[in-house]
Each structure stands twice: as C-alpha cells, then as structure tokens.
Amino acid sequence: MKTDDLLSTAHALADVARSEVLGYFRADGLTAENKLATGFDPVTAADKAAERAMRAVLAQRRPDDAVIGEEYGNTEGRSGLTWVLDPIDGTRGFLAGTPTWGVLIAVCDLSGPVFGMVDQPYIGERFWGGFGACEMVGPLGRKALKTRAGRPLSEAILFSTFPEIGSAQERAGFQALAAQVRLTRYGMDCYAYALLAAGQIDLVVEAGLSNYDICAPIGLIEAAGGIVTDWQGGPAHNGGRVLAAADPIQHGAALELLRRVPA
Numbered sequence: 666m667k668t669d670d671l672l673s674t675a676h677a678l679a680d681v682a683r684s685e686v687l688g689y690f691r692a693d694g695l696t697a698e699n700k701l702a703t704g705f706d707p708v709t710a711a712d713k714a715a716e717r718a719m720r721a722v723l724a725q726r727r728p729d730d731a732v733i734g735e736e737y738g739n740t741e742g743r744s745g746l747t748w749v750l751d752p753i754d755g756t757r758g759f760l761a762g763t764p765t766w767g768v769l770i771a772v773c774d775l776s777g778p779v780f781g782m783v784d785q786p787y788i789g790e791r792f793w794g795g796f797g798a799c800e801m802v803g804p805l806g807r808k809a810l811k812t813r814a815g816r817p818l819s820e821a822i823l824f825s826t827f828p829e830i831g832s833a834q835e836r837a838g839f840q841a842l843a844a845q846v847r848l849t850r851y852g853m854d855c856y857a858y859a860l861l862a863a864g865q866i867d868l869v870v871e872a873g874l875s876n877y878d879i880c881a882p883i884g885l886i887e888a889a890g891g892i893v894t895d896w897q898g899g900p901a902h903n904g905g906r907v908l909a910a911a912d913p914i915q916h917g918a919a920l921e922l923l924r925r926v927p928a
Contacts (some may be wrong), residue, residue, distance in 0.1 A: 666746075668796035674726050675782050675793065676771050681718040682752060683786035690787055691762050707756045709799045712736055715752035718886035723748055725820035735877045747773045749880040755854030757827075762787050771880035775864065777902040781884025783859040794888025796913040801863060812891040813864045815914030818845040824857035825849075830873040831872030835906065838896070838926035839870055842919055861909055862889040868919055869909040872896075876888040877906045883909075892916045896923040 669716030689695055689711035697707035723732055731742030734750040734781045746873045748770070754765030755761050764787045772780040772795070780795030790803035792810065799810040823846045830839045846868070853860070856879075857869045862885045869882075880902050883893045886909055896906040898920055908923055 669770065670726075671746075671780065672793075672796060673774055674722070675772070675780065676791075677722050677783060678719045678748075678750070678770050679768055679784040679791060680759045681722055683784065685715040685718050686753060686768070689714075692809040695760065697756065697760055701818065705719075705757070706842075709753070709756060709759065711759065711816040712747065712753045714754060716750055719750055719752065719770075733877060735875070735900075736902070742830065745774060749773055749778070749877050751855075751877040752880070754878060755856070758852070758854055763837055763852075765853045769855055769877065769881035771850060771884050772878055773902065774875075776901060778880045778884035778887075781881035781886070781888070783855050783881060783885055785856060785859070790859070792862055792885055794885040796861060799862065799885070799888035799890075801859075810862050810885075811864055812861060812886070812889045813867055813912035815912035818842075818869065818915070819847060821846040821848070821915055822848045823867075823868040823870065824853055824860070824866055825851055825870050826854055826857070826911060827851065827871075830870070830904070833877050834926050835872045838923050841925075842868075842870060842922045845922070846919075848899045855882060858886060858909060861891060861911055862886050864911070866910045867915045870907070870923065872906045874904040874907050879907055894920070896920070896926060897928070900925065 697709045700706040729744040731747040732740040751769035759766040770782040782793040784791045792801040883886040893909045896900045901907045
C-alpha cells in the first residue's frame, strides 16, 4: 500500500470538495431536495457537485479503487481498497448556515477504515488520521492530534447530533448516559468526531448512521488514540448505533449503559 499517494489523494479530494461547496454555502436561493417521504433528509446541489468532483479525481488518480458515496452509490474496484465519501455530512447545518458540517473521506480495506479525514471548508480546518500519523491544520496552524486522557463519566463531555436520537429505546439508553456526564451538547454532525480526535471532548453517541457517516470518523479517531464501536462493543464501520470514546475508561463506562438497549 503506497500510503504517500493515498494521503496526497485524500488531500486532493478535500481540496476539490472545498472548491465546490463554498460557492453554495450561505448563498441566496440555495434549495434542497428531500430524500424521504416522511421526515427531512436534505440533499443540495452542493452535495452532488462535491461528490462528482471527488469521484473525478479518483477516476484519474486511483482508477482501481472502489468508491462508496452518499449521493452516487457504489463503484466496484479491484485493488482491495475502497474510498468512502460523504460530500457534506450535516446538510441540515449547511442549509442553516452553521459551520459544523464537513466533508468526510475514508480509505477502507477489507477489515474496515485505515484512514479518515474530516474537512470543514468554511473555517478552514482539516483533520486527518491513519498511516502512522494524526494531524490537523487550521487558522491556528498545524498540530498533532491526540484524544483526551481517561476520566470518569461525571467529568465527561458528550455530543450527539439529535436530542431525539433513534428509536424510543435508543433514546432512553442515550438519556441514561447523558444523566451521568458533566455536559451534553447537540447538533455538531461530523465536527463532534473531529473535536473528539482533537482532545476537546470525551464521547460521541449516535444511532441510525450509514457507512459513509462513520468510516472517516473511525479512521481519524482511532489514529488519535480513541475507540469507536457499536453499542455492543463490536465493529461500527457499517453504521447503525455508534459509540466513539476518547479512552478505554470512557468507552467502558458508556458501553455498560448502552449495551442494555435491546438490539
């Protein structure tokens, strides 16, 4: 595996996605299609343009790799590697003008994610991890990333995207955990996972995710020293219920509560 080429390709993907989406962000007249018959799962022209641009880069630079993208599905490959792309994770936030959405880019082998990148184009922050390194670059410069040291739940900071997480049973499980932590915050989408990798928070808990939502955060957080599993402690790269933790102490304590939720 030529990791230098994979890393440079990931940055090239993030660069072209930035270029596409920033022209739409906070623009007058931006509209969204709804993917759902009931509820609201939006997609915009920015999502589609960014994924098309990233796929074009991969077709040129890595034509033998497979691709999974939120907007344009699966493209088969023959290298054993798969790029998992979410052109805008947090489209609701994108529509609302908040800077907490991001571009997700992962490289997976047959075992799961080996590299993950979270890019926030508007504020110019990029987080990446895998292939022996974990770093970020942004307005304050470039630095290595490492998750927070272990601490009891009573001192932990917990994030989730939606307060009405998942089913009624999943919501009850989340609320049991939230009752034990120091601080619970909502609405950060993929940026919460980046904050966990950067050592700012301790836990992210979600349900109902897809593979393109979580593969990049897994690669990033594991490279920073954290742990990402499902609510039973198993692999999470196929999506579903996800528990991301900074350290085995937080992970074990949260898992003890979440694994009581029926499958």
